[in-house]
Amino acid sequence: MTEAAQSWKPSYYNVILTKDGQDLLFNSFTSQMLTINGERREIIEDCLHSLKRTGQYDNTELLEGLVALGFVVSQDVDEFHREHERFGDILSGQEKLMLTIAPTMACNMRCSYCFQRDTPKTKIMSEDMQDGIIEFVRRKAKHSKHLVVQWFGGEPLIAYDAIVRMSKAFKDICQSLDLDYHAEMLTNGMHLTPDRVMSLSSLGVRAIQISLDGVPATYAMRREMPLQRAENFYKFLMDHMQAIVDATGSVTIRINVDRENIDEAKNVVDMFKRHGIIDQRLDFRLGFLNTSRGMVDCIPHDCFSNSEFAQEEHEFRKYLDEQGYMVFGLPKKRDYPCSAVLRNSYTIDPNGGIGKCVPATGTDQSMYAYIYPDDMERTLQEVDAVDVPYGSFDPYGSNSCSNCRLMPVCLGSCPKLHEGKHAFSCSMKEGLERKMGFYNDFHTQRRVSYKG
C-alpha cells in the first residue's frame, strides 16, 4: 500500500502588500517576507492557487521553500484554532511573573501631555509596603521560571533607595527558587547620576526608556523647567549614553511628538550622532501624543491623526537608516498584545493598589486588588478573583479583529480600544504597505537581526 501524498494549503496568515510598484508576500505568523514582483508573483500565485484547489504542486523545490518560510502549511493544520488555543494558554500561563511597580507617583516634572501631572502626589512607597510586595513575589514566584519587573512612576528614580532595596530582595528570591530575573525602567532620566548609571547592571536593569521632547528649549518649555537645566540634562545624556547602553544592553529614546515639534525628532538623532553615539542597541522611536487609549480627556497639544503619525514614523525610520542607526519595530509574532491581559502580570502603585493596565498605574482604572502587607492571604484571594480586568479579552472572538490576517503580529492591539466607550480604530494597518516595504529593504540591505 502506498502512503498518501502530503497535502498542502496556503497559510491563512499570508498577506500581499503592494506599494510603489513593489509586491511583498508577508506571513504574519512567521514574519517572513518575499519580494514577489512580475513573473515571480505569477509563479508563486500559481503555486498557492494550485495548493488551494488540489493540495499539490509539482515544483517541489518551490513548494519546500514556501513551506520552510511558512507561506504554505499542511492541510491538516487549523492555524486559527491553533493560534487561538496558544493565546489562551499564554494568558493563563504562570511561567513568567511580571510586575510593573511604581515606587512613587511623585514626579520631578510637569510634562504638558502627562495625565499624571495633576494626579495627587504620593510619597515614596513605605518599607512596610515594599515588604508586602516582596512577600507577594515570594509566594507567586514559586510557580514561575522568570520574574520581570518594570520600574514605573511618577518618576521611579525619585525612589531610588526603594528600587535598590526591592531589587536586592527580588534577586535573592530568584536565586533561592532558581528563577531568571531582569528589570526594565521607564524614566525621564533627570535623576540619573554616573553612580546610578553604573548600578543599573547590578540592579538587573536590562532595558531602559528615556523620554525627550525635541531640542532642549522645547524640552524645557514642555516640562516647565529653566532652559539651563534642560541643557545640562541633555549634556549629561550625551556624555553618559554609551555607559547607559553598555550597562543595560538596550536603550529606547522615546521622542514625544505632535504637529509642533515633529521636526525636532531628527534634531535629537543628530545630537546623538554628533556626540559619536551610534550604538546599534539604541532604539529611537516617536511617541504618539494622543488620547486614543482613554487616559485623558484633553491634552493641550496639536496631535497627529493615526494616518499622519504613520507617515511621520515612516519618514523618521528612513532618517534613522540614513544616519546609520538600527531601526527597530518590524512587526513580529507576539505572545500577547500587552501585559494587561496576562493572568500573571500586575501593576502595583505606591499604596499597594494592584491593577492591570500599565499607563493607568496610580489611578483607579483597572485597579482591582491590594497588597495587604499584614494579610497576604487576602491579597492572594483578591488577585485571583474570577473577574479580573481584561481577563476575558479575546481578539479571536472580536468582531473587529477575528478575521484579520495580521492577528499574530497584533493580537487586537490595546484591549482598552475594544471597550464599549471607544469607537474601535485599527492603527496597525495605517501605512502598513509603506512600513513593510521599508523593513524589507532595510532587512535585505543590512542583513541584521531585529530586536522587534
Ligand code: SF4
Ligand atoms: S487591531 Fe487591526 S491589525 Fe490588529 S488584529 Fe485588529 S484588525 Fe487586525
Ligand code: SF4
Ligand atoms: S490595556 Fe492598552 S493602555 Fe493598558 S497596557 Fe494594555 S495596551 Fe497599554
